[in-house]
Amino acid sequence: MTELATTRSRLIIPALGGLYAALHDSAETILRVAAGLLLVTHGYGKILNPFGASGMVESLGFYPGVFWSPLLSATEFFGGILIAIGLFTRPAAFAAMIVLAVTVYFHGVVQGEGLMGAEKSILWALIMFFFVIRGGNSHSVDAKLGRQF
Template sequence: MSTNYLLTAVFRPNYTANFWSQTAWAILRAVVGVMMIHNGFDKLSNIESFAQAYVAYIGLPFPIFFSYVAAFTELIGAPLLAIGLLTRPAAFGLLTTMCVAMYHHILVAGLSIPYLELSAIYAACFLFFLINGAGLFSTDALITNRLDANALSAQAKRIMLLERTYNASSKDKVESTQV
């Protein structure tokens, strides 16, 4: 498996060419990404309190470490999601933080919708972007187009070399039959 194939698989969004659908997709991605950034700042503003109230409460080891992991996942992943760069890995990290948040809310309040609502909505959005990618209007799509163009260019060069080799061997056969 080539590196280009792997990179293209990570960056290529699943999309239709419908302009309005892609516009809505980009707006959703940007809004959800921008709205998520403040959660990382909130965690960092009082990391010890967050570690005790949330991370230690659900029984994770090393609460300070995992609090920093959650905060930086949100601070790095949310802007990446907003601009559509490395969307699937960013969405995976953000989905993970929302799943942990939902687990915490279930432990604290049971299946109470008001507590789960925001985390569940964010989780659904992140799951959408994890599965479908960033969409047509994204940095990932630009990178994919560039990778595809390079892959097509390399493939065209291999075909031209193959044709030259074939033509050269055909020419040798013609010359040997004329002798």
């Protein structure tokens, strides 16, 4: 039995199986593009002032801030563009995942906000982890090039 037939036989509304199958890759692509563009939006202010977060990154123990702050800016802004278009998806998502893991620590521990303060960063880190594992899918520049990390 094919995977689709197995899935279809287990659905409460079997007629939706075809829709789910048809939208499988598209839904993943929408998530990747949205996540990438939102990361770009978040990094836009930082890329305009790449040294602006120097004090913040040093407060987290990342010295020198003049090195880490532009790296943070580039990871969010350019990494978001790469994720959105699906080029070098895995390494860009990995870098973003590391940045987001640090924000989990920042909000949860440094700011003392606990889980409530870190929950968005945890969700974002897990979305990036998804793309580290899955790559860019068939609707990506990586797929068009026929090469992925």
